[in-house]
Amino acid sequence: MNSIELKQVSKSFKDGSKTIEALKETDFSVQPGEFVAIIGPSGSGKSTFLTIIGGLQQPSEGSVFIADQQFSELKEKERAKRRFKEIGFILQASNLVPFLTVKEQLMLVNKVKKSNIDQERIKKLLSELDIMDLADKYPSDLSGGERQRAAIARALYHDPTVILADEPTASLDTSRAFEVVEILARETKNKKKATIMVTHDERLTTYCDSVYIMKDGVLEKKLEE
Amino acid sequence: MFLAWREIKHSKTRFALIIGIVVLVSYLVSFLTGLAYGLAQENRMAVDKWDADGIVLTNESNLNLDSSMFDEDISDDITSPEMAELTVSSNIVRIEDSEDTEDNIDVTLFGIEEDGFLNPEISEGNSFADGTVVADQSLKTEDGLEVGDTLKISGQDRTLEIAGFTENAKFRVGPVLYTNVDTVESIKYDDDQLSENTAYPINSIIVRSDEDLEDVAVDNEDVEVYPISEFINNLPGYNAQVLTFGLMIGFLVVIAALVIGIFIYVLTLQKASMLGVMKAQGISSGYIAKSVIAQTFILALIGVLIGFGLTIATGLFLPTAVPYQNNYLFLIATMVALILFALIGAVFSVRTVVKIDPLEAIE
Numbered sequence: 001m002n003s004i005e006l007k008q009v010s011k012s013f014k015d016g017s018k019t020i021e022a023l024k025e026t027d028f029s030v031q032p033g034e035f036v037a038i039i040g041p042s043g044s045g046k047s048t049f050l051t052i053i054g055g056l057q058q059p060s061e062g063s064v065f066i067a068d069q070q071f072s073e074l075k076e077k078e079r080a081k082r083r084f085k086e087i088g089f090i091l092q093a094s095n096l097v098p099f100l101t102v103k104e105q106l107m108l109v110n111k112v113k114k115s116n117i118d119q120e121r122i123k124k125l126l127s128e129l130d131i132m133d134l135a136d137k138y139p140s141d142l143s144g145g146e147r148q149r150a151a152i153a154r155a156l157y158h159d160p161t162v163i164l165a166d167e168p169t170a171s172l173d174t175s176r177a178f179e180v181v182e183i184l185a186r187e188t189k190n191k192k193k194a195t196i197m198v199t200h201d202e203r204l205t206t207y208c209d210s211v212y213i214m215k216d217g218v219l220e221k222k223l224e225e
Numbered sequence: 226m227f228l229a230w231r232e233i234k235h236s237k238t239r240f241a242l243i244i245g246i247v248v249l250v251s252y253l254v255s256f257l258t259g260l261a262y263g264l265a266q267e268n269r270m271a272v273d274k275w276d277a278d279g280i281v282l283t284n285e286s287n288l289n290l291d292s293s294m295f296d297e298d299i300s301d302d303i304t305s306p307e308m309a310e311l312t313v314s315s316n317i318v319r320i321e322d323s324e325d326t327e328d329n330i331d332v333t334l335f336g337i338e339e340d341g342f343l344n345p346e347i348s349e350g351n352s353f354a355d356g357t358v359v360a361d362q363s364l365k366t367e368d369g370l371e372v373g374d375t376l377k378i379s380g381q382d383r384t385l386e387i388a389g390f391t392e393n394a395k396f397r398v399g400p401v402l403y404t405n406v407d408t409v410e411s412i413k414y415d416d417d418q419l420s421e422n423t424a425y426p427i428n429s430i431i432v433r434s435d436e437d438l439e440d441v442a443v444d445n446e447d448v449e450v451y452p453i454s455e456f457i458n459n460l461p462g463y464n465a466q467v468l469t470f471g472l473m474i475g476f477l478v479v480i481a482a483l484v485i486g487i488f489i490y491v492l493t494l495q496k497a498s499m500l501g502v503m504k505a506q507g508i509s510s511g512y513i514a515k516s517v518i519a520q521t522f523i524l525a526l527i528g529v530l531i532g533f534g535l536t537i538a539t540g541l542f543l544p545t546a547v548p549y550q551n552n553y554l555f556l557i558a559t560m561v562a563l564i565l566f567a568l569i570g571a572v573f574s575v576r577t578v579v580k581i582d583p584l585e586a587i588e
Binding site: 111112138 | 228231232234235236499504505506507509512584
């Protein structure tokens with residue numbers, strides 16, 4: 001089974017009379033428990049790639065499958081539903097809601113799903129990420145590293161198939177950055193998630209199973225050195 | 226509700242300010258409602274006190290009580306389950322011995338039959354007789370008069386003694402003095418020796434009906450029976466007042482809705498990137514929109530309830546001369562209208578929420 005599979009996916013934009021190919025035809029897949037890094041200079045199409053997988057935009061050609069099910073061709077509303085269920089996002093700075101405590105960030109998932117709040121699961125997850133003491137704090141009271149750990153907890157809480165991390169360490173110093181990526185790698189293995197991390201910091205890829213380089217819309221696998 | 230309430234709790238100052246605006250507006254609206262209702266009541270209370278269904282006036286009177294004059298005998302041409310004659314006179318009275326023109330009080334004298342249904346319930350003292358009157362309670366509460374005090378009729382040597390008081394007897398924003406027809410006529414024609422042979426005209430005949438005036442018939446070409454509601458609407462100035470206040474209140478409600486709507490809209494714009502992230506995570510526009518609506522509802526409800534409380538409290542401390550009166554039905558209706566319009570105002574923001582592109586939040 002593939003958690004993520006892209007079949008001949010490409011994306012092009014019209015810019016006036018010119019057509020810009022942001023992503024050239026790509027085949028790509030990630031298995032459960034696999035941690036993939038995508039590196040490349042800014043403007044290379046990394047974010048486009050990630051947002052197509054996340055269903056925030058549709059590919060011009062080809063299809064995206066999540067958990068072996070057609071995803072990219074679903075209607076916007078259906079995609080939002082699937083996204084909520086299958087995909088956990090971790091973004092650069094703050095994808096936390098500023099007026100919710102760490103614990104409430106997780107509870108929001110239950111509120112949206114109209115399911116019961118699983119206090120045990122919240123406790124377990126926060127302890128695993130070592131932020132149990134911060135459960136009742138607001139994002140503004142947390143350090144950058146703590147915030148990203150809270151964001152990881154939030155992304156894992158609804159038990160998605162896929163985790164998409166867009167520059168999750170951008171606002172952190174080196175040691176914090178390593179710590180966060182290490183946690184991400186550990187959770188990927190333990191919980192059998194398919195994780196894609198977009199980063200520009202090549203040193204962080206030591207924790208990853210495979211590394212891809214994005215350059216001018218072309219995705220290439222980086223060979224083991 | 227989850228998001229809506231947490232956000233209010235987290236940004237207390239910001240939301241306290243918005244609630245403050247709602248409080249002021251709803252205070253103003255409900256206070257105006259009370260004033261409008263109070264003023265309207267002072268125009269018509271004495272009429273409502275009749276508990277009547279119709280009023281017989283001359284065709285030529287333009288539904289004006291004073292200009293309708295007809296012979297008492299016309300009552301023979303009227304068939305009705307219950308009827309009572311009414312003679313009115315508008316006068317100015319002053320407490321006897323007072324020289325100060327500021328003590329002048331505009332009153333309407335109602336000349337009625339002692340055994341008719343127009344005779345009001347006495348709240349203090351006794352019923353009227355020749356030369357004595359039953360006065361509206363406001364002469365006691367506002368002008369400090371007591372039973373036994375004497376009123377001098379302005380421009381005449383006649384005096385009237387207060388025999389008793391009755392409640393809610395105001396007509397055209399002034400107190401009513403009830404007395405018998407002879408007393409009113411002698412004042413009206415400034416003549417103590419009313420001739421036995423002259424038929425003095427009365428102003429109207431008030432009728433009660435069991436079937437919406439269907440059972441009232443008038444067999445005379447000079448007079449007509451009008452429904453009481455039509456008569457009230459034609460009281461001088463009454464409709465103009467009611468419409469003016471009604472328009473003011475209506476506009477205020479709409480302005481309040483706009484203000485709340487704009488506030489919520491600005492707040493939503495401020496949060497756009499955060500909402501974009503939430504949408505990227507797959508939280509539906511519907512959920513976020515519901516939360517915006519719920520928030521508006523909470524803000525409007527809290528604001529309106531506080532404004533309501535302030536109004537009631539103010540009503541307790543107002544001097545009795547202010548024609549203020551609470552009508553809970555009207556108050557609640559305006560409060561509900563305020564909340565409803567605020568929710569309509571929030572609909573702008575819902576459009577914004579729907580239009581936020583999660584892609585922009587990520588890139």
